[in-house]
Amino acid sequence: MKNPGNPRTAPAADPPAPLPGSTTLFTLDPGTAHLNHGSYGAVPVPVQRRQAELRAALERDPDGFFQDAPDRIARARAEIAAALGGHPDRLALTTNVTEAVAVALDSVPLGAREQVLVTDHGYGAVTRACERRAAEAGAVVRRVRISPHAPDEDAVAERVLAAVTPHTRIAVLDLVSSPTARAVATPALLAALRERGVTTVVDAAHAPGALPVDLGGAAGGADFWAGNLHKWAFAPRAAAVLAVDRPWRPEVRPLTLSWEHDRGFPRRVEWRGTFDYTPWLAAPAGLALIHRIGADRLRDHNDRLAAHGQRLLVERAGLRALPALPGLGMRAVRLPPGTAEQEHAAKALMTAVHRILDTRVAVRPWPGGGILRISAQLYNRPEEYRRLADGLARLLTR
Ligand SMILES: Cc1ncc(COP(=O)(O)O)c(C=O)c1O
Numbered sequence: 001m002k003n004p005g006n007p008r009t010a011p012a013a014d015p016p017a018p019l020p021g022s023t024t025l026f027t028l029d030p031g032t033a034h035l036n037h038g039s040y041g042a043v044p045v046p047v048q049r050r051q052a053e054l055r056a057a058l059e060r061d062p063d064g065f066f067q068d069a070p071d072r073i074a075r076a077r078a079e080i081a082a083a084l085g086g087h088p089d090r091l092a093l094t095t096n097v098t099e100a101v102a103v104a105l106d107s108v109p110l111g112a113r114e115q116v117l118v119t120d121h122g123y124g125a126v127t128r129a130c131e132r133r134a135a136e137a138g139a140v141v142r143r144v145r146i147s148p149h150a151p152d153e154d155a156v157a158e159r160v161l162a163a164v165t166p167h168t169r170i171a172v173l174d175l176v177s178s179p180t181a182r183a184v185a186t187p188a189l190l191a192a193l194r195e196r197g198v199t200t201v202v203d204a205a206h207a208p209g210a211l212p213v214d215l216g217g218a219a220g221g222a223d224f225w226a227g228n229l230h231k232w233a234f235a236p237r238a239a240a241v242l243a244v245d246r247p248w249r250p251e252v253r254p255l256t257l258s259w260e261h262d263r264g265f266p267r268r269v270e271w272r273g274t275f276d277y278t279p280w281l282a283a284p285a286g287l288a289l290i291h292r293i294g295a296d297r298l299r300d301h302n303d304r305l306a307a308h309g310q311r312l313l314v315e316r317a318g319l320r321a322l323p324a325l326p327g328l329g330m331r332a333v334r335l336p337p338g339t340a341e342q343e344h345a346a347k348a349l350m351t352a353v354h355r356i357l358d359t360r361v362a363v364r365p366w367p368g369g370g371i372l373r374i375s376a377q378l379y380n381r382p383e384e385y386r387r388l389a390d391g392l393a394r395l396l397t398r
Contacts, residue, residue: 225242302375
């Protein structure tokens with residue numbers, strides 16, 4: 001996962017050929033260009049069907065379904081763990097990364113005046129969870145500022161490590177950041193933090209299905225590693241995993257106490273009484289689909305299409321490319337100074353892009369010019385990015 005020194009836009013001249021079946025696998029509104037897979041995913045038809053079957057079985061016999069559910073969840077977890085190179089006893093299923101990070105933060109002791117380290121590329125809700133946890137403990141959150149144009153992962157790591165002090169207790173870092181789609185929590189940075197005695201929580205919301213994941217051994221080199229299955233792994237919403245390194249497993253504090261509590265990790269984290277467990281039970285169908293398509297082939301398609309989209313935004317809309325993470329189906333560009341610098345303006349631009357260009361993208365505010373992120377998935381086509389680039393060129397000069 002090495003970032004190149006310069007934004008990786010070169011392959012864009014050559015968008016990938018569509019993969020077979022790509023138009024029939026989804027039920028997305030064909031009138032809209034959905035260039036924001038990274039936010040909410042899109043559930044393929046076979047996975048929707050699997051979940052519908054599970055819900056029908058539940059409604060035929062609610063008692064039987066819930067009595068068997070803990071063991072069925074354990075079997076689904078084993079399949080999910082195998083696909084992520086992990087072990088079923090070392091990860092728990094959760095509803096999403098927001099929840100998984102909250103569980104992790106709640107499980108690590110934090111003392112008065114200790115520090116929780118985050119970056120300004122972190123996901124808002126996750127940073128808020130850090131702030132609440134820190135406030136309750138009398139600790140502080142240290143927010144490391146990293147230029148969106150920082151050339152590579154070494155530059156990012158340098159900034160993070162420079163902020164570590166003897167008081168730094170926890171670091172919550174993105175494997176792939178939400179606004180900027182870049183790597184922060186690289187294996188080298190995690191190892192350096194571990195050496196300094198810092199407990200690491202990795203927000204890997206975008207990793208499963210999007211990047212090669214190997215949770216073998218520990219939790220991806222971190223103490224806690226949280227990844228969504230409902231973004232790039234084609235699972236129904238809400239499905240995610242929380243992988244936990246060995247010393248922490250007995251310490252994990254579920255947000256909800258349940259009948260499974262005495263069975264320890266991971267069951268005590270998973271069971272939350274009467275709840276819709278069908279996303280977890282259907283998640284293996286999403287992973288099986290990726291396997292059938294070919295994980296490498298899918299990633300290559302998405303990477304090349306996203307790079308192509310970024311190049312069009314540079315060439316046709318005059319926007320500046322941000323450094324990219326090779327192999328990922330997301331890219332980001334910087335908007336001009338004065339555009340989308342505040343939350344309301346970023347939201348207004350997203351709305352305008354949808355209303356005027358029939359296109360869904362993610363826009364996040366950033367001082368000095370907001371950031372627009374595009375995604376690429378099986379169902380996207382090069383012409384959708386061209387429409388966005390040409391439309392943005394007009395919109396931004398209005
Ligand atoms: C980096 C990152 N972390 C966390 C989340 C939150 O994911 P969820 O809403 O599934 O909890 C997102 C969602 O976009 C994200 O991009």
